[in-house]
Amino acid sequence: MESISEWGLRAQRVLLFAAVIGAVLLVWPSETAAYGLPKATLIALTALSASLIGIARALVLRRVEVQMWPVAIAMSAVVALMAVATIASPTPLLALMGSTRQTGLVAYVAYLALALVGLRALRDEGVTHLLRCFLVAGGISAFYALLQIFGTQPLPFTILTTPVFSTLGNANFVSGWLAIVAPLALWAALPPGPPTAQTDPKSDVKWRVAGAALYLLCVIVIIGSRSIQGLPALLAGTALVLGVWVGQSQRWSRGRRWATGRFSLPKRVAGVLFVVAVLGGLSAVALRGVGPQIANGLSPRLDYWSAALRLTSDNPMLGTGPDTFEQYYPSYYEQVSDFPYESTDNPHNVPLTMFSSGGIVLGVAYLGLVAVTGATLAAGLRRQTGQRQMVLAAAGSAWVAYQVQSFVSIDIPPLALAHWVLAAAIVVAAGLVPFRSFAFGWAAAVPQAGRPRSRRGVRAPLANTWRVALAILVAVGLATAVMLLRPMRAVAAADRAAALEAAGDSTAALEAASRATELAPWQARNWYLKGRALERVGQVPEARQAAERAAELAPGSGLYQLIAAEFAQRAQDHEAALRLFRRAYAADPRDGEVVLRTVRALLIYAERDEALTILTKALARGESADLLVLKGRLLALDGRTDLAIQAYEDALTLDPTQVEASAYLRR
Numbered sequence: 001m002e003s004i005s006e007w008g009l010r011a012q013r014v015l016l017f018a019a020v021i022g023a024v025l026l027v028w029p030s031e032t033a034a035y036g037l038p039k040a041t042l043i044a045l046t047a048l049s050a051s052l053i054g055i056a057r058a059l060v061l062r063r064v065e066v067q068m069w070p071v072a073i074a075m076s077a078v079v080a081l082m083a084v085a086t087i088a089s090p091t092p093l094l095a096l097m098g099s100t101r102q103t104g105l106v107a108y109v110a111y112l113a114l115a116l117v118g119l120r121a122l123r124d125e126g127v128t129h130l131l132r133c134f135l136v137a138g139g140i141s142a143f144y145a146l147l148q149i150f151g152t153q154p155l156p157f158t159i160l161t162t163p164v165f166s167t168l169g170n171a172n173f174v175s176g177w178l179a180i181v182a183p184l185a186l187w188a189a190l191p192p193g194p195p196t197a198q199t200d201p202k203s204d205v206k207w208r209v210a211g212a213a214l215y216l217l218c219v220i221v222i223i224g225s226r227s228i229q230g231l232p233a234l235l236a237g238t239a240l241v242l243g244v245w246v247g248q249s250q251r252w253s254r255g256r257r258w259a260t261g262r263f264s265l266p267k268r269v270a271g272v273l274f275v276v277a278v279l280g281g282l283s284a285v286a287l288r289g290v291g292p293q294i295a296n297g298l299s300p301r302l303d304y305w306s307a308a309l310r311l312t313s314d315n316p317m318l319g320t321g322p323d324t325f326e327q328y329y330p331s332y333y334e335q336v337s338d339f340p341y342e343s344t345d346n347p348h349n350v351p352l353t354m355f356s357s358g359g360i361v362l363g364v365a366y367l368g369l370v371a372v373t374g375a376t377l378a379a380g381l382r383r384q385t386g387q388r389q390m391v392l393a394a395a396g397s398a399w400v401a402y403q404v405q406s407f408v409s410i411d412i413p414p415l416a417l418a419h420w421v422l423a424a425a426i427v428v429a430a431g432l433v434p435f436r437s438f439a440f441g442w443a444a445a446v447p448q449a450g451r452p453r454s455r456r457g458v459r460a461p462l463a464n465t466w467r468v469a470l471a472i473l474v475a476v477g478l479a480t481a482v483m484l485l486r487p488m489r490a491v492a493a494a495d496r497a498a499a500l501e502a503a504g505d506s507t508a509a510l511e512a513a514s515r516a517t518e519l520a521p522w523q524a525r526n527w528y529l530k531g532r533a534l535e536r537v538g539q540v541p542e543a544r545q546a547a548e549r550a551a552e553l554a555p556g557s558g559l560y561q562l563i564a565a566e567f568a569q570r571a572q573d574h575e576a577a578l579r580l581f582r583r584a585y586a587a588d589p590r591d592g593e594v595v596l597r598t599v600r601a602l603l604i605y606a607e608r609d610e611a612l613t614i615l616t617k618a619l620a621r622g623e624s625a626d627l628l629v630l631k632g633r634l635l636a637l638d639g640r641t642d643l644a645i646q647a648y649e650d651a652l653t654l655d656p657t658q659v660e661a662s663a664y665l666r667r
Contacts, residue, residue, distance in 0.1 A: 008057035012050045012121040017133045019046040019114055020421060023414040024137040024177065025167050027155070031498070032525075033100070033491045035169030039413040040102035040110075044484045047110035050117045052477045059469050065435040067119045071376055071427050074369040075420065078354075079105075079112045081365050082322055085358035089321025091553060093522030095357075097487060098323045101346055103353070103411050105322055106484075111420040118424035119433060127391055127429045130421070131184050132207075134398065135214060138181030141166045142217045145174050149224040164225045173412055175230030176405035178218040180418055183237030183397035185214035187390065190245050228298055229405040237401030244381065244393035299339035301348045301408060307332040308347035308356045312363070319359040327556025330588040341590050341621075350406035370403065373423045380430025392429035398422050490520030497529045506536035517546075524554035528563065544571060551580065558588030562597050569601070578605055585614060592624060599630050608634060625655035632664065 019042065028038035058064045086105045089095040098104025122130060145166040147154060162171040188211025222230035310332050311320065320328060326345035333341060347353050351370075355363030377396040384392050399422040402415065409415065427433055497512035510533035516526040531546030544567035551557075551564040565580030578601070585598040595618045602611035612634055618627055632647035648661040 047113040095321030115420040171225040175227030179233035182218035187394035233401040233404035237397040241397035299337040558594035
């Protein structure tokens with residue numbers, strides 16, 4: 001039995017390490033989901049496999065062990081409350097599976113599963129090996145980013161969001177990830193502290209050299225990425241691991257005693273503040289050349305955060321569901337910064353994301369998770385000594401770096417997994433892993449004194465029972481794995497449908513789009529592609545139904561509402577068309593195409609006052625030739641010819657090729 005238990009724990013550790021490395025390095029040559037979806041799928045599959053091994057292990061041993069430390073309870077509470085918000089969401093399937101960012105409920109269930117696996121499977125050297133997995137993944141991703149800084153792109157990907165994106169798809173994510181890795185690299189590079197009875201895991205010189213090189217590489221890439229969150233997070237993590245090392249290092253003991261005896265506490269605090277100020281000044285000098293880029297990164301976030309706060313105030317208890325912010329941002333946007341409007345699918349602040357996704361309850365639960373993890377870290381640092389304390393400091397420094405960068409970032413799979421797994425590593429490294437064991441089923445036979453054990457024993461009936469249970473478990477696992485692979489299969493089918501339609505093969509495009517809707521019926525894009533293909537093959541009523549389905553799944557998308565409205569308009573269903581045009585404008589009142597089409601439709605349906613109101617608001621935000629033409633048309637209908645002429649002339653000033661303005665002025 002014990003050999004089975006040890007085998008199960010080893011297998012779970014391997015799966016956990018594979019998830020940490022794969023979540024960073026795995027990419028997929030897709031036109032629309034090259035980075036987030038494959039990583040999330042790998043995490044979900046490894047979490048499923050590790051969970052099944054844990055269940056099988058419990059069935060064999062006939063007992064289950066529950067981690068009772070508050071961190072595990074807080075993690076479970078966050079996921080449970082997120083499940084409630086998912087059920088109550090207006091788009092529950094989208095909240096369950098997640099959109100482009102893969103921050104739906106399924107992703108957080110996987111993070112929880114792997115964190116709980118870590119609490120049970122990581123022990124002794126397990127935390128050290130986990131941190132080395134972070135270093136391996138960080139080294140590869142940092143080297144890839146360095147090549148991009150110097151203009152080299154090894155992989156021929158077409159999705160290039162920023163010049164430096166490595167295997168994470170975005171400079172901000174690369175910067176945040178390497179800020180998490182950098183303190184671990186410094187830990188690997190630092191000379192070992194006082195020797196202990198334990199084998200020193202960092203005695204090998206190659207790890208120290210590699211750690212120093214990786215730390216320097218992380219600093220170079222973070223500065224070269226010109227991102228906002230990397231450097232503050234790196235400094236926070238570095239301060240923790242370096243402070244613990246200095247605190248226990250014999251090399252600094254004489255200096256500490258001298259400083260303690262010579263300077264009072266206020267003077268020591270002032271000295272620390274001076275060092276912090278110097279580091280801040282050096283950071284400012286390092287970032288002097290990228291100040292405009294950082295300002296451009298921070299300014300729109302003020303608008304995102306403002307919208308998230310308003311969304312939370314309107315949905316205070318249960319929010320709108322995970323990964324649904326994109327549906328509501330256009331209608332909740334109010335300009336706070338000086339930066340022009342741009343759409344977004346996330347508040348770019350993890351705590352605010354929790355509040356907007358699940359209301360105050362989920363937001364407070366998430367802050368509680370951060371608080372109890374921080375308290376565990378502090379208690380462990382006071383409790384541990386020597387190398388155990390340094391391992392804990394390393395895990396804690398990476399966790400602190402995550403928290404700093406999370407205030408301006410998104411919980412994409414690699415970063416979110418790092419948070420949850422590092423929290424588990426902190427609990428294990430702190431030595432605070434109390435488990436409560438519960439026996440179930442047929443209890444193991446205990447031989448009585450003086451009575452010989454039966455040849456068959458009491459385990460014979462149990463053997464058949466748990467074998468059947470394991471067979472059922474394997475079948476359920478395979479079925480679940482097939483379900484978890486559906487999003488990737490659906491994206492592949494949708495990309496194929498778009499490519500076939502561009503090539504003019506509408507019949508094959510319809511087949512591929514239909515397959516995509518079967519695999520992922522919660523994705524509005526799949527229904528949109530199917531509707532477009534149906535229209536091209538002449539199945540207009542079915543195309544209209546597909547467009548309306550896309551509009552239902554994405555109520556915050558003005559584009560999908562417009563498409564459904566135009567289908568209704570062509571079908572002479574004017575009441576439905578007018579309703580959908582108004583819904584499109586309400587969903588996305590700042591999109592120029594939405595405004596143009598809505599105003600034109602309102603003019604067709606003789607809603608001139610409403611059209612003028614919308615047009616006036618749009619022109620107040622900024623003039624365009626098309627908007628000025630619509631203004632001229634409205635003024636001409638009202639008989640205000642002079643003002644109409646002026647509007648058309650202004651339109652031609654902006655766009656000399658404007659046909660309608662030229663024709664009106666000729667008349």
